[in-house]
Amino acid sequence: MTVSAWEAFWLLVQRELRLSFRRPEQLLQPLVFFLIVTTLFPLGLSLQLSLLRDIAPGVLWVAALLSALLSLDFLFKSDADDGTLEQLALSGHGLTVIVAAKTLAHWLVTGLALVLVSPIVGTALGIPVGAFATMLGSLALGTLTLSWLGAVGAGLTIGLRRGNVLLSLIVLPLAMPLLIFGAGATDRAISGTNPAGALYLLAALCVFTCTLAPFAAAAALRITLE
Amino acid sequence: MWTWFYKLASPPYVYRVAAALMPWFLGLAAVTIGYGLIGGLVFAPPDYQQGDAFRIIYVHVPSAILSVTVYTIMAVASAIALIWRIKVGHAVAAASAPIGASLTLLALVTGSMWGKPMWGTYWAWDPRLTSELILLFLYVGVMSLRSAFEDPARGDRAAALLAVVGVVNVPIVHFSVVWWNSLHQGSTLVTLEGPKMQSSMLWPLLSMLLGFTLFYGAVLCIRVQGEVLQRERQSAWVREAIKS
Amino acid sequence: MSGGGFWYMGGYARYVWPCIGFAGVVLVWNLWSARRSLAAAKIRASRALAMAASEAR
Numbered sequence: 156m157t158v159s160a161w162e163a164f165w166l167l168v169q170r171e172l173r174l175s176f177r178r179p180e181q182l183l184q185p186l187v188f189f190l191i192v193t194t195l196f197p198l199g200l201s202l203q204l205s206l207l208r209d210i211a212p213g214v215l216w217v218a219a220l221l222s223a224l225l226s227l228d229f230l231f232k233s234d235a236d237d238g239t240l241e242q243l244a245l246s247g248h249g250l251t252v253i254v255a256a257k258t259l260a261h262w263l264v265t266g267l268a269l270v271l272v273s274p275i276v277g278t279a280l281g282i283p284v285g286a287f288a289t290m291l292g293s294l295a296l297g298t299l300t301l302s303w304l305g306a307v308g309a310g311l312t313i314g315l316r317r318g319n320v321l322l323s324l325i326v327l328p329l330a331m332p333l334l335i336f337g338a339g340a341t342d343r344a345i346s347g348t349n350p351a352g353a354l355y356l357l358a359a360l361c362v363f364t365c366t367l368a369p370f371a372a373a374a375a376l377r378i379t380l381e
Numbered sequence: 382m383w384t385w386f387y388k389l390a391s392p393p394y395v396y397r398v399a400a401a402l403m404p405w406f407l408g409l410a411a412v413t414i415g416y417g418l419i420g421g422l423v424f425a426p427p428d429y430q431q432g433d434a435f436r437i438i439y440v441h442v443p444s445a446i447l448s449v450t451v452y453t454i455m456a457v458a459s460a461i462a463l464i465w466r467i468k469v470g471h472a473v474a475a476a477s478a479p480i481g482a483s484l485t486l487l488a489l490v491t492g493s494m495w496g497k498p499m500w501g502t503y504w505a506w507d508p509r510l511t512s513e514l515i516l517l518f519l520y521v522g523v524m525s526l527r528s529a530f531e532d533p534a535r536g537d538r539a540a541a542l543l544a545v546v547g548v549v550n551v552p553i554v555h556f557s558v559v560w561w562n563s564l565h566q567g568s569t570l571v572t573l574e575g576p577k578m579q580s581s582m583l584w585p586l587l588s589m590l591l592g593f594t595l596f597y598g599a600v601l602c603i604r605v606q607g608e609v610l611q612r613e614r615q616s617a618w619v620r621e622a623i624k625s
Numbered sequence: 626m627s628g629g630g631f632w633y634m635g636g637y638a639r640y641v642w643p644c645i646g647f648a649g650v651v652l653v654w655n656l657w658s659a660r661r662s663l664a665a666a667k668i669r670a671s672r673a674l675a676m677a678a679s680e681a682r
Binding site: 418432433440444494599600606 | 631634635636637640641643644645647648651652654655656658659660662663665666667669670671673674677
């Protein structure tokens with residue numbers, strides 16, 4: 156029974172989601188990490204809520220970045236360990252489709268979860284409700300871009316000793332423009348100026364990454380699996 | 382017409398040419414850097430705004446321009462190596478990385494030292510400075526990735542892919558002063574009306590730029606010999622080559 | 626030339642000279658490090674060849 160590329164894509168997404176929900180700890184860990192990191196900043200700085208508002212976008216975004224890095228481990232590792240990744244690569248559907256499916260599923264259970272939790276964290280950091288729309292939008296675009304950048308990095312570092320340190324070293328420099336625009340958009344929304352410009356740039360970055368990263372990530376996997 | 386391209390793909394040819402060219406590159410680099418330093422530090426008049434502090438330009442600008450150029454060369458060599466599977470490309474990329482990283486560090490440090498008298502601060506999170514810092518991280522990432530693999534061929538390919546992905550940062554570094562309100566000054570040399578600098582200041586600067594480029598060429602020649610040897614250890618021509 | 630002499634650099638000596646100095650350090654390091662890695666590569670290559678020759682025997 157041959158399956159078209161689209162069908163393979165959706166089947167794979169469903170598989171990834173099903174597997175993720177079978178191990179809920181894997182989903183909860185990055186989320187809890189996100190909550191803990193955002194708590195560390197106010198504890199360490201002991202600021203009042205009104206002053207916390209100034210650093211809130213940055214804190215939110217750094218925490219999102221770090222917890223995304225933590226979760227990237229799950230993207231390819233378990234499949235690479237038991238040989239499923241090679242089987243998928245040999246299946247004839249093209250690594251690009253496989254990578255796209257895995258990354259989308261990964262974002263749905265990590266990035267999207269982060270976005271849904273962010274109003275709680277935002278309130279705890281003093282972000283006014285009026286800025287929530289921008290905060291949610293920028294985090295949604297940002298985490299999606301991050302999942303893709305992470306896919307490229309993860310593809311390059313599967314199975315390396317201390318691969319996660321190297322993964323951070325690779326992904327974080329590439330993610331810096333993301334941080335600048337994402338935090339900048341939320342910052343603008345908080346202070347009352349129009350965040351549209353920063354959001355458009357963030358969207359442009361997202362589109363750019365989503366179009367090119369699948370090919371880069373597939374090439375990375377090809378190098379690692381050879 | 383393409384024979385020179387094919388020759389460049391041959392490791393023994395590259396090894397011989399690099400060994401032969403190196404003294405020329407180094408000698409010319411010494412002359413041009415010498416002229417640039419004397420012209421810039423001694424004979425150029427002090428800037429009417431910055432006084433003698435502007436003389437930092439003679440090491441800051443060449444190292445900054447070269448930091449970006451070397452990354453581009455590394456990315457192009459990597460792409461050639463990945464697409465056409467030409468191992469010499471990996472050798473050139475691996476040889477260029479430490480040179481480019483050190484020049485990026487030089488650009489950041491001299492820029493920081495210049496920032497204090499000029500802007501009042503050693504650092505600012507401004508687009509050009511930030512993207513240059515990202516460039517340094519990218520260099521380090523490429524070098525770390527290459528050495529993390531046990532299989533050197535795989536390490537070469539992984540590092541090459543990362544170098545190509547990171548080349549996105551290069552236009553950001555260059556255009557950052559155009560796209561954003563930057564603390565860093567805009568383009569002085571490449572403008573529509575020609576260079577905005579008087580000739581007694583300009584010629585030593587151009588000479589330093591040429592000198593640094595020639596110096597990169599010389600060091601590249603030395604490093605690429607070693608990189609080629611490492612990748613071709615099993616070949617017959619190596620026996621003759623290392624006798625020298 | 627500026628007042629105070631060449632080394633004084635119009636008061637900016639503590640910015641200008643460390644920059645020139647660090648530039649010199651970077652250039653020298655590049656040459657030294659490159660020479661070292663080439664020497665090491667030659668040694669490794671001759672060792673690999675010696676091993677291959679002794680295995681062939």
